[in-house]
Amino acid sequence: MKSITIKNTKGIRDFNFKFPEKKAVYLLVGSNGTGKTTLLTCMDRICNSYAFARGFSQPKNIMGFDEYQSASIRYDVDDTCVIFRKRRSKWASTPRKNNAQLLSTYGFTGSIFIKADSKRIDATAEEIERGTVQSANSVIVQTLNRIFETNKYTNLKKLKVTHGRGRTPSYFNIIKDGRKYYTEKRFSTGEIAILRLIEKIDAAENGALVLLDEAEMALHPRVQVNLLEYLKEKADEKDLMVFISTHSPTMIKATKPNEVILLESDTDGNVSAVTPCYPARALGRIDYEDSNIFDYIFFVEDEMARLFLKRLVARYLLLAQQHSSALISIVPVGGFYETARLAVLTKNQLFGKSKVFAFVDSDAFEDLEHKPRFSELLHNTSNNFYIRDLSVTPEVFFIQALSGDDENLRNNFRTHFHSEINSILRSAEYQACNANSVRKKSKLQFDVFVNKCMGTSGDDENTVKTTLINLLVDSLDDSDVYRVLNPVFNSR
Numbered sequence: 001m002k003s004i005t006i007k008n009t010k011g012i013r014d015f016n017f018k019f020p021e022k023k024a025v026y027l028l029v030g031s032n033g034t035g036k037t038t039l040l041t042c043m044d045r046i047c048n049s050y051a052f053a054r055g056f057s058q059p060k061n062i063m064g065f066d067e068y069q070s071a072s073i074r075y076d077v078d079d080t081c082v083i084f085r086k087r088r089s090k091w092a093s094t095p096r097k098n099n100a101q102l103l104s105t106y107g108f109t110g111s112i113f114i115k116a117d118s119k120r121i122d123a124t125a126e127e128i129e130r131g132t133v134q135s136a137n138s139v140i141v142q143t144l145n146r147i148f149e150t151n152k153y154t155n156l157k158k159l160k161v162t163h164g165r166g167r168t169p170s171y172f173n174i175i176k177d178g179r180k181y182y183t184e185k186r187f188s189t190g191e192i193a194i195l196r197l198i199e200k201i202d203a204a205e206n207g208a209l210v211l212l213d214e215a216e217m218a219l220h221p222r223v224q225v226n227l228l229e230y231l232k233e234k235a236d237e238k239d240l241m242v243f244i245s246t247h248s249p250t251m252i253k254a255t256k257p258n259e260v261i262l263l264e265s266d267t268d269g270n271v272s273a274v275t276p277c278y279p280a281r282a283l284g285r286i287d288y289e290d291s292n293i294f295d296y297i298f299f300v301e302d303e304m305a306r307l308f309l310k311r312l313v314a315r316y317l318l319l320a321q322q323h324s325s326a327l328i329s330i331v332p333v334g335g336f337y338e339t340a341r342l343a344v345l346t347k348n349q350l351f352g353k354s355k356v357f358a359f360v361d362s363d364a365f366e367d368l369e370h371k372p373r374f375s376e377l378l379h380n381t382s383n384n385f386y387i388r389d390l391s392v393t394p395e396v397f398f399i400q401a402l403s404g405d406d407e408n409l410r411n412n413f414r415t416h417f418h419s420e421i422n423s424i425l426r427s428a429e430y431q432a433c434n435a436n437s438v439r440k441k442s443k444l445q446f447d448v449f450v451n452k453c454m455g456t457s458g459d460d461e462n463t464v465k466t467t468l469i470n471l472l473v474d475s476l477d478d479s480d481v482y483r484v485l486n487p488v489f490n491s492r
Helices: 036-044 051-055 099-104 125-130 138-148 189-203 221-238 249-253 279-285 303-319 336-346 372-379 394-402 407-417 421-425 438-457 461-474 478-489
Strands: 002-009 012-018 025-029 072-077 080-087 090-094 111-115 132-135 156-161 170-177 180-183 209-213 241-245 260-265 270-274 296-300 328-332 355-360 387-389
Touching: 002 036, 012 036, 025 036, 025 221, 025 249, 036 051, 036 111, 036 209, 036 241, 051 090, 072 099, 080 099, 111 189, 138 156, 138 189, 138 221, 189 209, 189 221, 209 221, 221 241, 221 249, 249 279, 260 279, 296 303, 296 336, 303 328, 303 394, 303 461, 303 478, 336 355, 336 372, 336 387, 387 478, 394 407, 394 438, 394 461, 407 421, 407 438, 407 461, 421 438, 438 461
Parallel strands: 012 270, 025 241, 025 260, 111 209, 209 241, 296 328, 296 355, 355 387
Antiparallel strands: 002 012, 002 072, 072 080, 080 090, 132 156, 156 170, 170 180, 260 270
16 A cells, blocks of 8 residues: 655644555545645655655745754555654755665656646747747647647647757747747746646656646646546556646536545544545535526736735625626636736636636736737737736735735734734844845735744644735725726726
8 A cells, every 4th residue: 555644734633645556637625724735745856856855845044943843744555654843954865875765665657746837937038039949749739739630730840949058959939930939938827837748648657656736736637637538548548647736626526426525534633544535525615606608707916915805805795786686707817928928818718708807916017018929919909908916026016015004903812812913023033034125025024924923822733824815805995996996896
């Protein structure tokens, strides 16, 4: 038997996960905070020694506090095990030696971990001019065309660019349209995630472990089904074990119950895995009801913006009762340009009668002369209405509000977190925060607040963030709420 036991990690107090015996494509489903991404990170560590460093990092400015100090990750294969714990800045194993040898007995030749984010590169016009254009892998081209039900990837090319003397060449995916080349930076988040996945699966050895987080992000339901079929074919062909973290009812309904793994968490953070899991039970546990047709779909840049807007919308619906029955989904995308572009691309095509908007952080609208692609989107009159100003840059707003003199906010903060705002503002950890931009510095400062509140309240990180952001949004005037959301909800 092969298993992973996770203790005191992220929001998980205790979770024993047993690997399925059969290699196949498995869905990991469940509410936010049940540990899907944490489990994928722990799976990735079987083959990737840097998995914990990348997946369980914390802000460098936090002094004397390590949220992983009591965490342990245990890997069991039959009667042998290895346990990883955080020791100062690094994760160390017990036994110290031969942990790679034990982990190799899981039987995977390597791991592929694809996150649906916007962390990708771009090439300049000059680099495209000087670079070497090569034909793209025909298998990748055919697969992309099949999954997205299009022919546009027939023109996919590979651009080889060398950045500076003696440096390793970089490769960019580009599409030629007439005389113009469009680099992968212009692709949607969903497209780039699938492209990366196909590239890596094509190059992977037989017997690899494939991990895909939030597979449905920015993908039409038909594309989701096509992706699932492709992965099932490759799993059979290359003896892969595939785990997909998803909230997608489309994928859940297209998967056998014994290949759906539902993660459930109790109030103490104890997580269990339920399988086989029938669609009705899985759909009843996911956070946003994708099986419904949404009235409004809001794209935002990141999780902080999602939490901010979620509370803002909740306040608005209490004030504007005529809209209280509206079904709303808020989806983080990544990057202000990608967020805006996705809304423009999908507002009339993918979501039926849903009204689609992008809510972009306020700082995106600064220095527009240095943001030509975003400016181009804004200057198109037909697009402009669908790209909305969130009215704040969340982290900056949070710190400004916490540093203000709102007595009601301070009292509510004291009630919820058993701490004083001023004591955190004066703390050495907070004072040590420094960065080359207001936004980055505010992020560091907000992390200090979150960690301090975790210590005084005993709540996990997700609970603290949500509670803290709700308090801050509730401190806004009703007029601010109306100003941001009235134009959207009253649009035709």
